[in-house]
Amino acid sequence: EAYQNEDPSLGNELLKSMIVHYDFLTNEEEKSIFNEIEPYLKRMRYQFDHWDDAIHGYRETERLQWNKDNKKVIDRVRSLVFPPSVAQLNHVHILDLDKKGYIKPHIDAVRFCGDTIAGLSLLTDSVMRLVHDKHTHLYADVLLKQRSLYIMNGSARYDYKHEILSNEHSKFDGKVVFKDRRVSVICRNEPRPEDRD
Ligand code: AKG
Numbered sequence: 001e002a003y004q005n006e007d008p009s010l011g012n013e014l015l016k017s018m019i020v021h022y023d024f025l026t027n028e029e030e031k032s033i034f035n036e037i038e039p040y041l042k043r044m045r046y047q048f049d050h051w052d053d054a055i056h057g058y059r060e061t062e063r064l065q066w067n068k069d070n071k072k073v074i075d076r077v078r079s080l081v082f083p084p085s086v087a088q089l090n091h092v093h094i095l096d097l098d099k100k101g102y103i104k105p106h107i108d109a110v111r112f113c114g115d116t117i118a119g120l121s122l123l124t125d126s127v128m129r130l131v132h133d134k135h136t137h138l139y140a141d142v143l144l145k146q147r148s149l150y151i152m153n154g155s156a157r158y159d160y161k162h163e164i165l166s167n168e169h170s171k172f173d174g175k176v177v178f179k180d181r182r183v184s185v186i187c188r189n190e191p192r193p194e195d196r197d
Contacts (some may be wrong), residue, residue, distance in 0.1 A: 001141045006138065010135070013095065014160065018151075018156035018172065019150065019151045020148050020149070021035055022145050024074065024077075025147040025148075025149075029147075030123075030146070032069050033120070034122055034183065036061065036063070036067055037063065037185075038155050041059055043107065044096075046059050046096075047059065048098075054106040055095070055101050055103050056103075057101025058096060058179060059074065060095045062093055062145065063072070063091065064091055067177050072092075074092060074185075077118055079148075080113075081116060081139060082189060087189060088190070091187060092185055092186065093184075093185075093186040095183070096182075096183045097164065097181065097182040100167070100177065102165055102166035102179075105131055105161035107157075107158065108188075110158070111195055111196065112194040113189065114192055115154060115189065116153040116155050117153070118150065118151045118186065118187045119144075120185040121150070121183075121184055122182070122183040122185065123144065123182055125146050125177050126165070126170065126179045126182050127143060127144065127172050128142045128144050128150070128163065128165075129141050129142075129163050129165055130142065130161070131161050133159055133161055141172055143173075165179070167179045
């Protein structure tokens with residue numbers, strides 16, 4: 001709706017650059033990935049009180065090695081998202097948001113990652129809001145269902161801030177979306193050469 005009186009290319013660009021695959025993971029795959037990372041996450045404490053952090057109520061880690069079954073799933077994400085010519089970050093980013101946690105609007109630093117961000121959502125549904133960085137009245141809410149994969153690139157990645165709404169504000173299409181603890185498993189590619197230094 002917000003796009004009604006705008007240049008239609010803005011809305012089209014967003015639709016093309018933020019794609020969600022529902023039921024990307026089976027229940028078993030979700031459990032298996034969770035079981036591999038939970039022992040590491042459990043040892044850490046959720047961070048709540050850094051006022052300048054983009055994320056509130058989180059703990060995070062990175063993973064390089066996966067067991068055989070989970071490696072297959074991660075490879076399935078990588079091969080769907082990245083053509084063979086694209087240099088990927090080897091580490092997978094694991095972000096664990098407490099039930100009370102949320103991600104404030106931000107654009108991922110171009111120095112640290114490239115044009116594509118692909119994230120699996122484990123344990124809960126949540127709502128991601130994309131707000132145009134320059135035309136802030138333009139925004140879109142995206143339902144990130146449990147076990148879905150989102151692929152954000154191009155315009156959605158560079159022109160929009162993204163956030164994960166807190167439980168208090170978590171609504172989609174007028175309906176409350178209960179956001180419980182959320183673990184995301186995120187694959188990225190190398191920064192563009194012009195952004196590296
Ligand atoms: C980020 O790492 O920049 C995020 O916003 C993570 C989004 C997610 O948890 O899927």
